[in-house]
Amino acid sequence: MHKGELKERALSMVPLTSHYKLMIEEYSEDKIVMFSWANEQQDESMTVELDCTGNLIYLSIEKNDSVSEADSLSIDEKRKSAEQFLLSHYPSALEDLTFSKAKELSRVERFLF
Known part of the structure; x- marks a missing residue:
């Protein structure tokens, strides 16, 4: 998948609001891509790791509830x-x-x- 498609795939997996900003967009040599968004005002984050074909490897949703x-x-x-x-x-x-x-x-x- 292309970078844009991988990002769209990651976005489809997490419930982001406009308060979240993309903090990390990393494409590693071992064909793993990581996106991490943060809501710094509430100390919350969401991280998605995918392989190069868009398969989910890791998902973390850190809420400050x-x-x-x-x-x-x-x-x-x-x-x-x-x-x-x-x-x-x-x-x-x-x-x-x-x-x-x-x-x-x-x-x-x-x-x-």
Whole structure:
């Protein structure tokens, strides 16, 4: 994919408002592209890493919410939400990937497939 197409692909994965500004747009030699946006007023950021064909490698959404609606969800509900996100961008992903484990980080869970 061309640089512009990769950026559009990344933008389609994160809910950006006009308060977010592009801080990093990096194309590495190992064919990984990273985009990072920040809302410096609220100390929030969103980062997307894609391979050169536009496949998602990494996604991080850092919100400065003191109470998140996700806090009230069970681990199973959070996992289902992660799977819905995955399927919205890769409809056949769960045909090739299986859930491996959940890893609890500070205030968030990471799901590995």
